[in-house]
Amino acid sequence: MASRSDFTRLDAATLRSWPLPEIAPDADKEERGQILVIAGSREIAGAAMLAGTAAMRAGAGKLAIATAASVAVPLSLLVPEARVIGLHESPAGAFTAHGLDPLVDCGQRASAVLIGPGLMDEAGTIAFVAALLPRLGSADVVLDALAMDVVKKVRRFDRPVVLTPHAGEMANLLDMSKEEVLADPRACVIRAAAQWNAVVALKGASTWLADPQGSVWHHEADLPGLATSGSGDVLAGLIAGLAARQVPLIQAAAWGIVLHALAGACLSRQQKPIGFLARELAAEVPALMDQLRSANVRLPQ
Secondary structure (H helix, E strand, O other): OOOOOOOEEOOHHHHHOOOOOOOOOOOOOOOOOEEEEEOOOOOOOHHHHHHHHHHHHOOOOEEEEEEEHHHHHHHHHHOOOEEEEEEOEOOOOOEOHHHHHHHHHHHHHOOEEEEOOOOOOHHHHHHHHHHHHHHOOOOEEEEOHHHHHHHHHHOOOOOOEEEOOEHHHHHHHHOOOHHHHHHOHHHHHHHHHHHHOEEEEEEOOEEEEEOOOOOEEEEEOOOHHHOOOOHHHHHHHHHHHHHHOOOOHHHHHHHHHHHHHHHHHHHHHHOOOOOOOHHHOHHHHHHHHHHOOOOOOOOOO
């Protein structure tokens, strides 16, 4: 798509020229892909619901959520489409090694695994994620929020994963200041993708996306309403849900970024530019994906 010296604009037109794989009319839920979402904690249980629901709205066929044991039962009622696995929690709120075994079989059967939304305790989460990643088999992996901090331990992934930092998180991961990241976000995302062997989406009103080979995409959206609690969980869920459908990681990230923004634009028109809720975003996605299949349908700006 792009060389190191330039970038590709990421918008609806780009997606229409980069279509998602067709789903057969008789495809069952297994063929549409299984996704495991490892998310939520006793203080941020809703992150698992937001991410899991978004993954299903993106077209994944089967959902499992692994979350803190203390919130697993109410979460199973909030997301009746999901199998919910309760994981052992440390006193600080991180998942522990006792939680690995129940996840291995589920993770190895999954097409994609999302780890991170709503997790607690940086040190505990790094240890948990580092121990889990080698045991996930061939599943595509999306890392978000605290789970991304595993790069401080792993340094470079054996096979590409997706990371979705905002500027503050990117600064932490690259040991830079936020001001330095914002001064040259394109250079930062290229550096991170190559250094970590990852697809990296540096998200914000101006979002930069890069793959390990140095190809770069750029998306801009004047949508202040998307800067709201839980919005990033939805974006991570959309990307992971697309990956579960066997969409290549870079394409899943590109589509997730644009769909997330278009959903925000829809809600901005239906309601007001500020004040819609992250939980409302995912419901806009199925219609938007259908509209993107047609060059004649005008999409919200």
